[in-house]
Amino acid sequence: MDPLLAVIGNHMFHIFGLLAVVGALALVFSRNAIHSIVGFLLSMLAVAGCYLTLSAEFLAVAQLLIYAGGIVVLFLFVVMLVEMTKFKEKTLFQKQAKWAVAAVLAGAVVILSVFWSTWFGPGAAQALTLEGNLGEGLDVAGQNAQAVSRGLFAGYLLPFEILSVILLVALVGAVVLAKTERA
Amino acid sequence: MASMHAVLFISFLLFSVGVAGVLIRRNVLIILMCVELMLNAANLNLVAFARNSGTVAGQAFALLVMGLAAAEVTIGLALVVALYRKKDTIQVDQINLLKG
Numbered sequence: 001m002d003p004l005l006a007v008i009g010n011h012m013f014h015i016f017g018l019l020a021v022v023g024a025l026a027l028v029f030s031r032n033a034i035h036s037i038v039g040f041l042l043s044m045l046a047v048a049g050c051y052l053t054l055s056a057e058f059l060a061v062a063q064l065l066i067y068a069g070g071i072v073v074l075f076l077f078v079v080m081l082v083e084m085t086k087f088k089e090k091t092l093f094q095k096q097a098k099w100a101v102a103a104v105l106a107g108a109v110v111i112l113s114v115f116w117s118t119w120f121g122p123g124a125a126q127a128l129t130l131e132g133n134l135g136e137g138l139d140v141a142g143q144n145a146q147a148v149s150r151g152l153f154a155g156y157l158l159p160f161e162i163l164s165v166i167l168l169v170a171l172v173g174a175v176v177l178a179k180t181e182r183a
Numbered sequence: 184m185a186s187m188h189a190v191l192f193i194s195f196l197l198f199s200v201g202v203a204g205v206l207i208r209r210n211v212l213i214i215l216m217c218v219e220l221m222l223n224a225a226n227l228n229l230v231a232f233a234r235n236s237g238t239v240a241g242q243a244f245a246l247l248v249m250g251l252a253a254a255e256v257t258i259g260l261a262l263v264v265a266l267y268r269k270k271d272t273i274q275v276d277q278i279n280l281l282k283g
Binding site (some may be wrong): 003013014017018020021024025027028030033036037040043047050051054056058059062063067068070071074075078079081091092093094095096097100101103104107108111114118119135136147148150151152155156159160163166167169170171173174175177180 | 192193196202213215231242245249250251253262275
């Protein structure tokens with residue numbers, strides 16, 4: 001194989017991860033709500049790519065369908081409904097933004113110190129690696145959907161059923177909340 | 184092949200950006216999107232640990248989280264629309280009905 005392609009293939013996860021972070025930053029710091037939604041879409045697509053590189057194909061397709069296909073469109077509809085231009089966001093951020101950023105940075109420093117110690121500390125000797133094989137005699141690469149469905153319906157049937165009830169509740173609740181009152 | 188550290192680090196960055204967005208933005212829609220971002224960071228961790236441990240439970244759980252996120256965003260957006268009809272604003276610092 002072409003060596004350049006091999007290098008790119010080895011760093012696919014890093015590329016998708018960086019794209020996800022860039023999209024997230026665009027989501028938080030852009031002035032226009034539509035631009036924020038485009039950043040969100042980029043982030044979700046990149047996370048789907050991350051799932052693909054982690055050989056979770058079924059989850060990647062589900063991510064594309066649910067987030068890129070459903071949730072982004074919902075957000076777009078609501079942005080069109082509420083007429084963002086009326087607000088003319090002069091002040092984009094809250095008053096306490098400085099303190100909030102300081103708090104987030106403090107938490108980030110704490111977690112980064114943990115990262116630092118696992119990268120370079122004594123625990124770094126046994127670095128975690130990603131295992132290729134996944135689940136109950138099924139091959140990840142070829143049979144991901146079978147493996148996921150077996151895990152879901154064999155071990156987690158009750159949470160799955162509860163989730164379906166929650167979705168029904170959300171459906172009815174959204175209709176009731178967003179309905180216009182006609183006197 | 185991506186290492187575990189890279190996955191955890193990317194997920195940490197995504198989660199931090201989500202928390203910062205929830206804390207500093209005034210627009211309810213952006214805040215909802217940042218919550219989705221945090222859920223995605225957690226999902227990424229779940230998938231990575233499922234891959235690392237060689238079991239499928241993490242992927243199944245990530246699928247459940249995805250469904251729950253869809254329900255949450257539906258209710259959240261319905262609330263935003265109702266609030267906009269009532270108060271004519273979606274900036275969180277102007278929604279202070281409970282203020283004494």
